[in-house]
Structure formats: structure tokens, C-alpha cells
Amino acid sequence: MTDILKTPAVEGFIRMCEDGWLQGWHERNGGNLTYRMTEEDVETARPAFTAEPREWHEMGVACENLAGEYFITTGSGKYFRNVPLAPAANIGIVEINDAGSAWRIVWGLENGAVPTSEFPTHVMNHSVRKRVTGGANRVIYHCHATNVIALTYVLPLTDRDFTRPLWQSATECPVVFPEGVGVVPWMVPGGVDIAKATSKLMETYQAAVWAQHGLFASGPDFDTTFGLAHTIEKSAEIYVKVLSTGLPVRQTIEDESLRAIARDFGVTLNEAFLD
Known part of the structure; x- marks a missing residue:
């Protein structure tokens, strides 16, 4: 099985979490990070996805241009400083449904964890930045600078x-x-x-x-x-x-x-x- 922690997307995500912590921008569970994965990222990580994806959760917002996309996200209440120590417990990969209105976890966010509480804010802004940049923008980052x-x-x-x-x-x-x-x-x-x-x-x-x-x-x-x-x-x-x-x-x-x-x-x- 693919070691998902060694894939470029997940490695880069973890590194950015650690870099933000080292700057002092993420006290306690402050801040959050999301990354819209490329098709190549998804296919590289797919062997590590759970055999049975978890249930769908409505986001309260609908972004049609994100339908079917996959995101790496930090977890709600999770500490950036713990991401390099226990990635699967503190971050995860979620899939967006065909309506762009709900997510489900396909990897990580173990022990009942869920995406950051600001995930709907991230999704709305990913939708905007995807549209205005022709798909180029893939990262949304919130820190307590x-x-x-x-x-x-x-x-x-x-x-x-x-x-x-x-x-x-x-x-x-x-x-x-x-x-x-x-x-x-x-x-x-x-x-x-x-x-x-x-x-x-x-x-x-x-x-x-x-x-x-x-x-x-x-x-x-x-x-x-x-x-x-x-x-x-x-x-x-x-x-x-x-x-x-x-x-x-x-x-x-x-x-x-x-x-x-x-x-x-x-x-x-x-x-x-x-x-």
C-alpha cells in the first residue's frame, strides 16, 4: 500500500503546518489549512483511502465548481504542532460530493475527528479562487499572524x-x-x-x-x-x-x-x- 505520508502533497501539507507553528502563528488549535488536490495527487494517494468511505456531511454551502474535488484539511480543534507527530490524527483527506455541498472523509482524521470548523469558509474561498485564477490556486491558509x-x-x-x-x-x-x-x-x-x-x-x-x-x-x-x-x-x-x-x-x-x-x-x- 502507498505510504501516503511520503506523497508530495501530504509531505508539503505537513511541512507547511510545521513551518506555521515554528513562526508562532498557531497557538493551541489556532489556524487552519486546506489544499485542493490535483488529479495526480488523488491517484497517488488513493491506495491509502479507506475501503469504505465515511458518511456524507452537509457543509451549509454549495460550490458547484468544486464537485468531486478532494481536499487535504487540518482537523477541528487540532494543534498545528501535533501534525508532524501524528498526521492521521490531526489532518485528513475529504471528498466533495457531486453537488459541491457535502464532504466525507476518505483518509485520516482518526478517532472521530472532523475537518476544521472553518471548512465552509475555506470551501467558499477555494471556489472563488479556482474561478478567478482559472484553477491555478489550490491552497487556502489561515494563521494568527x-x-x-x-x-x-x-x-x-x-x-x-x-x-x-x-x-x-x-x-x-x-x-x-x-x-x-x-x-x-x-x-x-x-x-x-x-x-x-x-x-x-x-x-x-x-x-x-x-x-x-x-x-x-x-x-x-x-x-x-x-x-x-x-x-x-x-x-x-x-x-x-x-x-x-x-x-x-x-x-x-x-x-x-x-x-x-x-x-x-x-x-x-x-x-x-x-x-
Whole structure:
């Protein structure tokens, strides 16, 4: 039988969970991760699937463009730090039904575990990102990025007011997320409202800030998605440290310099966020 833990998709998923834990973004059972598997991923993993798939569970949302897809997901109430130690107990693979409205476990999530409580939010956003990227985006990642959360207490909760200081705090930021970042005001996590608010932003952005909660990021693969979250958090950390000095900002990356970065790196900045 295939050693599913040695398949590229599962290995990459476990590594990303560990990387997020090591950054300090996943206290207790904080955060969640999902990956929409390729056909090759599924066929490689299929020999390890349970002989009798478990029962179907309605998600409360229906995403027709995800019908028949398979996802690797972290478990509800599970700790990222435990994923490398006991993968099958803390993560699993679920299949989506033909209506795109229910899931069932085909591997992992042992001992009665279920997908993350924010799985419906992930699914809605996977649906959007699959559509707007022509199927390229496959990863959705939610982490409790410390400095991003800190900024939600002091910056106005608008896309523009968050994007500008992030772009100006680290030179690579306009290249990594030239469209900017979206911002969701505080909402109860795991519910339909936050899922809808986030999916609306993900029509435009790769990442959204959840006020007083964390960061929600998407990408085509594990490295790109983790790199996006890492870049946003690093820029937020720089800005928090600048603010903490109490000194006036004497110089920054001005708008014409941001445009120059975009021109030289061949990206298109969101002009609505520039003066």
C-alpha cells in the first residue's frame, strides 16, 4: 500500500503546518489549512483511502465548481504542532460530493475527528479562487499572524489603509501582492457571514486581514502561499516596530518609487491605493 505520508502533497501539507507553528502563528488549535488536490495527487494517494468511505456531511454551502474535488484539511480543534507527530490524527483527506455541498472523509482524521470548523469558509474561498485564477490556486491558509493582528487595533480597517503601509514597509511587498490586501472587520469565526465577506474580497485579493483575528491567504502551492503570508507578516512587523519607536517617519517608499518597482518587476499595482 502507498505510504501516503511520503506523497508530495501530504509531505508539503505537513511541512507547511510545521513551518506555521515554528513562526508562532498557531497557538493551541489556532489556524487552519486546506489544499485542493490535483488529479495526480488523488491517484497517488488513493491506495491509502479507506475501503469504505465515511458518511456524507452537509457543509451549509454549495460550490458547484468544486464537485468531486478532494481536499487535504487540518482537523477541528487540532494543534498545528501535533501534525508532524501524528498526521492521521490531526489532518485528513475529504471528498466533495457531486453537488459541491457535502464532504466525507476518505483518509485520516482518526478517532472521530472532523475537518476544521472553518471548512465552509475555506470551501467558499477555494471556489472563488479556482474561478478567478482559472484553477491555478489550490491552497487556502489561515494563521494568527501576530503583527498583522496588532495593526488591526491601530489602522483604519480599510483595504487602502492596510495596503499602503505594508507596501511601504518592505520593498518586495508591491511585487508579492501588487493588488493589495483586503480587510474584513471583526466577525464571529466559522460562520456564514465571515465566509461571504472573505470570499467577496478574494475575488480581487490573494489575501485578506481578519480584524483582531489573523490573516487569510491563498496561492497555487504551499511555498507561494506560505511566502505570501510570511511577507505580509514581516512587513507588518517592520511597521509595528517603526510605530513603537514613537519617532516621526522621516522617509518611506513614496508612490513614484512604488510605481518604479512595479514597472521594473512587470507587475500592475492597484492604482486605487496610490496618490
